[in-house]
Amino acid sequence: MNPVLPLLALRAFTETGRYRSLKKAAEAMGVTSGAVSQQIRQLEERLGVTLFTRTRYGVRLTEAGAKVHPALVLAFDQIASSLETLEAINARPTLTISTVPSFAASWLVPRLGRFTSRHPHVEVRVEATASLIDLHKDRVDVAIRHGLGEYPGLVAEHLMAPVLLPVISPALLEKGPRLQVPADCLGYPLLQDSDRADWQLWFRAMGVADDPRAERGVSFEDDFLLLRAAIAGQGLALVRDVYAVDDIAAGRLVLALDLPWPTDFAYYAVTMPNAAKRELVRAFIDWLKDEAAREQI
Template identity: 40%
Template sequence: MDLRQLPALNAIRAFEAAARHENFSRAADELFVTHGAVSHQVRALEDELGVKLFTRNGKRLCLTDAGMRYAQQVRTALMMLADATRQVRASDRDRRLVVSMLSSFAARFVTPRIGTFIERHPEIDVELQSTNALTDFARDDVDLAIRFGFGSYPGLYVEPLLDEAFFPACAPTLNGGKLPQTPADLVHYNLLRSDDELWRPWFDAAGLDTLTEPKRGILYQDSSNLLQAAIEGQGIALVRRSLALHDLLDGRLVRLFDIDGPSPWHYFFVCPPPLLGTPRVQAFRTWILQEVAQFKLLCDELDARRAAGKCPEECAREGGWKGIAARSAGTGGTEDETHAASAVTARP
């Protein structure tokens, strides 16, 4: 075999991505190049092979018969190349744990806690991939992911982690500290907007049939930025409990009203079944389940403080979420967390 006759690898990768998506733009997004670059690489490959690989049916890009056969063979070859590369890196790879998750969950839930995992497992090098794109385990070098969705991920090990709830929150100093007293008062305040956290479901839960989805102002596409805008006093945000709890316990945010908006999405631990038994994945799974169990205890603590009428300043003076978590662990919390983690683990 004359390897000099092989097409350029960049052209092969561009073709494989375009064939899988049947779309040059999505292939370009995946490869972090322009639409024109993918189109150029595919045309160059067709010229080199002397075969038409794609055809257009109106605006739709379709593989030719030759293109379909070639795509299957190329994908198999690339998977073999990726597997060979993984095997060569195996000794180093066993120490490296690659975790993919939403940017907001990484910033607000995992990053403040990940230090405890590193302390327990100094032998594991953690790589957190913060992305809003769905991980393709067949292609990406990722061990596990925390996904926010419906839980239907065929071919993967899927374990429920955490339910979600939405509610309004704002800085305690918003409007000079004069905050809305009833849900209907929200009409007089600036409601921050997000692609992910729409107000309509919460309005329905609160019985606010006449209020409409906000149409003006900045539209935040990242939930972390939405939270920060609320902390800075720019308005009232509809926040996720999992992302806002620390700011609530530390006094940077206050929750408005005891009404949760329904969430159709939940957090799930997912990984390829062959990786589930590896020490690095098992270590992270055990750790995240324990953190979720403690998070639920903190949620109960926050509810109790709200019921007792404690203000954000009191929560902050008592050490915020870290102080509360430490006291919980120091009063038998660890055993409770272990039982709670076991309960989470037992869910199908």
Template identity: 40%
Template sequence: MSRTLPPLVALRSFESAARHLSFKDAAEELSVTPSAVSHQIHNLETFLGVRLFHRMNRALRLSGAGEAYVLKVRMAFDQIEQATRDLTSAAEADVLTLSAPPSLTATWLVPRLKGFRERFPSFDVRVKGTMDDIDYGRDTVDASIRYGYGDWQGVEVEHLSTERMLVLCSPALLRGGVPLERPEDVLRHPLIHSECRLTSWNDWLRAAGVPDAETPGGFRFTHSAHSLRAAADGLGIALENDLMAADYLADGNLVVPFVVDFVVPRPAGYYFVCPTENLLQPKIQAVRAWVRAEFRISDELAMARPSKTAAVG
């Protein structure tokens, strides 16, 4: 059955002009000219066969018919808007967008996503590797694994893991004849720096009791994944956390040359972060529980790993 309906653009112009009682303000809201608004309303009045506005010298007033009509037009717009919101919300319910630091994404998150997919096959998972602050509304991100101190405001923050820093090098570097048995020995080797890491070599050396040390030349990388690769290739010594280094240690491509018994003051860590209003969404509850469990497993494996993985000799 065909419907007798006025053009939608004319109805939008009418509703906006009725709300503002101004063609100029309606035009600004709709990004058109005032004459375009006036033209659309004239077409609507012609279509309906009634006058919707009384036009006075410097004022605009709704007619009786206009007042009655705009109420029903707004109700119809509200229903269309709600129907659209319901449809898009249902379509987005199975889309999960998670952000995480790029190196953590590459070395830790991606190898575990197969398990998430097997457990939650209905989710369309999208991962954004970034260290930037997230605007959850603008960036269309549902939740994040963030690296830092957990002091973000206006969001839900759950601590996942505190990083434990390790001195790391390739097995070949240990066979090079230059001692690497105690903290001060790292100054005999090229140092590999990760600019994204909140604990620097200078922080670590101060905690080790080697203050004001001049660190030797070496390499600087933006991301930990590159620093780990450089250390595995024998370019120097890296300072990274055990979570990032786990696969390299398991494969024997990196080793821990000596044991330390100190902790760097105010260590950074990893946190699950999401908008508070998202907490009860099924997809957020699912990924939060999964991430929490995976970090717990990683921490347990790290604690069970021998603290010294290589012997000098």
């Protein structure tokens, strides 16, 4: 056998087996699906065995492919880990954090100085994106996610369970109709989430009969924009308390009614199992938990 290892072809085989998809393997490698397919075909020709069979859902490892795939996954993961170790030898310690823009702007960034003051030697990078990153392939240490806590193959640690609050700018409240019961909110312009669902659900939970006004009003894709519109006096907003707490404390917003509405979703710090054991990652997650606990005192 040729002693030169076909590393590119083996990587194509490994990633395709990992994701059960040529397209996802190509994305992980930064190449085209055709290039991945060609590398696998060349590997199969060289070895004289079939490694995958096609299905309606993607590709499936053959018996021969399944025998060697776990060892190759481990080998390439070890290579990636070794490369990270070499890169870190002379590099400043860094932490890359991923979360949605609204959480970054309204909660994380205003508090981040307390972490950096404790760890001035650490370079923190915040990636604010609405896209769901893949911790298996993206260089992210901690992802802060809003969901039910079900993240197979990852370590998820509970941070906080927000509630939805109806908030309004003091100026708009002063010149508008009085707010005494939930139905009174319908007398104001309602600022909507992107799905136009939160207000309708809140009114139902508060025992208010269905009303077409509950789904009218300007909608916003991002909660941070919704908050800015509320501060500008454009209407009533229904927002997560973790987003509004600082604006309420500063007097930019007030509670329209003290009627919080809990949801099933919560915020979690999510990491890869190996990353969760790193001292710096552990320190950041512990700090997140401390900050979250402050909000609940």
